Amino acid sequence: MEQVQWITDFGVAEEILRHKGFREVTFKGLVPLVGPVIVTLEGPVHRERRLIGSKLFTALRLKTAETSFVAEITRREVAEASRQSQPDLVRLSYSVMAQTAGRMVGLDGLGSPENAAEAVYLLSALVSGTQARQEGKPVYTRRAARDELRKRFIDPAIARRRNLLNLYGAGRLSVGELPSDLITLLLLHTHQAERKWDTRQIAGEVAFYAVAAIDTTASLAPHLFHHLYHYCQANPVQENRLTDPRFLRNAAAEALRLHPAIPTIFRQATTSLKLKSGLEFAENQTAGIYVKEANRDASIFGPYPEEFRPDRIIQAKTRRAGLSFGGGSHLCLGRELAVGTPELAQTSFENDDSPNETELFGVAAMLVKELFAQGARPDPGQAVPELSPFARDVYHTYPLNFQQFD
Numbered sequence: 001m002e003q004v005q006w007i008t009d010f011g012v013a014e015e016i017l018r019h020k021g022f023r024e025v026t027f028k029g030l031v032p033l034v035g036p037v038i039v040t041l042e043g044p045v046h047r048e049r050r051l052i053g054s055k056l057f058t059a060l061r062l063k064t065a066e067t068s069f070v071a072e073i074t075r076r077e078v079a080e081a082s083r084q085s086q087p088d089l090v091r092l093s094y095s096v097m098a099q100t101a102g103r104m105v106g107l108d109g110l111g112s113p114e115n116a117a118e119a120v121y122l123l124s125a126l127v128s129g130t131q132a133r134q135e136g137k138p139v140y141t142r143r144a145a146r147d148e149l150r151k152r153f154i155d156p157a158i159a160r161r162r163n164l165l166n167l168y169g170a171g172r173l174s175v176g177e178l179p180s181d182l183i184t185l186l187l188l189h190t191h192q193a194e195r196k197w198d199t200r201q202i203a204g205e206v207a208f209y210a211v212a213a214i215d216t217t218a219s220l221a222p223h224l225f226h227h228l229y230h231y232c233q234a235n236p237v238q239e240n241r242l243t244d245p246r247f248l249r250n251a252a253a254e255a256l257r258l259h260p261a262i263p264t265i266f267r268q269a270t271t272s273l274k275l276k277s278g279l280e281f282a283e284n285q286t287a288g289i290y291v292k293e294a295n296r297d298a299s300i301f302g303p304y305p306e307e308f309r310p311d312r313i314i315q316a317k318t319r320r321a322g323l324s325f326g327g328g329s330h331l332c333l334g335r336e337l338a339v340g341t342p343e344l345a346q347t348s349f350e351n352d353d354s355p356n357e358t359e360l361f362g363v364a365a366m367l368v369k370e371l372f373a374q375g376a377r378p379d380p381g382q383a384v385p386e387l388s389p390f391a392r393d394v395y396h397t398y399p400l401n402f403q404q405f406d
């Protein structure tokens, strides 16, 4: 990429993310495939889109999700993995997250592990095309993956909800009988909007949410499990805290700080500008934020910032996960679903009246809690592969072993 100024300093990165003189460009490659979606929009149109999206992440909806289907999915999937001859945490984590995101977004049929795996494969092909090639699986271009995703999962889900809304409009269903998901929210919005959205627009927004939710959260769980396992090996007194959801929630944010699922965030200057640090940007120049480096700033995160220390004391007004959820107007909307509510009185639940009364723990911590409760350990017979310092910071496999309790 031409003219990129790379940023590793936490303060500078935060200022850029919040600065009105920059536009989001990390996801601009998705626009030809799915059209303009929440993350690629700016200004009033973005605010309007964000208002619709934030209705999905109210305290009430998220608490209901955590205590009902997220708890149910994690329990069922971990129990299923414990019966397998070669359980794998990466596969398990993707399955849990695809099913969870499927429920939030409104993609029907992801409750079956086969469909969940198929949707995950198509979503990863939508992001990276044929690089997502897997043995025995068809090869897709990004466009073909998008079309297949729509045909298999998105368009039928939209059609079903359009029908339900028609029944609601005709007084044959109550509002409480409508699904509680993104597609329904988008359809309700477009019903009232002056300019109606077509199915293609809704499908684009839905595909982006699925992309944003699944790969990110699913890739966190193996890191969290790995760090916690080794942390307790080195500090056996900590082992009884593996049942404490607050400890696990802090640990999830700490693991995400060290392994940001979106490692580089890009912004483009809309005008020539100078930052507080004196750093200058020409109009159209791109800032490339190295999230992993910025998240290891000792002045913010304290001593040994490269180490996993779930009890570390961080500076007030800083997120435990650092800049892993971005910042400013595009701050991740799914952060509480992924890693729970921040323990400090920080802003959450943008669309709520009583934000601070609801405590959430997040899918990653819930999954890992269930794994430890069921005796999951890294499989001593199959080494966990070392992460390459050059490749993307994710596990591709993580063999597990379930210890039997007497």
Ligand code: HEM
Binding pocket: 024, 025, 026, 027, 038, 039, 040, 050, 053, 101, 104, 209, 212, 213, 214, 216, 217, 220, 256, 260, 261, 262, 265, 266, 323, 324, 325, 326, 327, 329, 330, 331, 332, 333, 334, 335, 337, 338
């Ligand atoms: C560990 C899990 C996650 C990580 C690390 C993560 C990371 C991010 C980051 C870095 C951004 C900002 C991108 C930018 O500024 O360029 C973002 C935006 C977004 N994320 Fe997440 N995300 C996670 C989970 C989720 C989940 C579970 C959902 C939905 C269910 C979600 C939905 C979104 C949406 C809708 C946006 C766009 C917000 C906007 O543009 O206003 N994310 N995410």
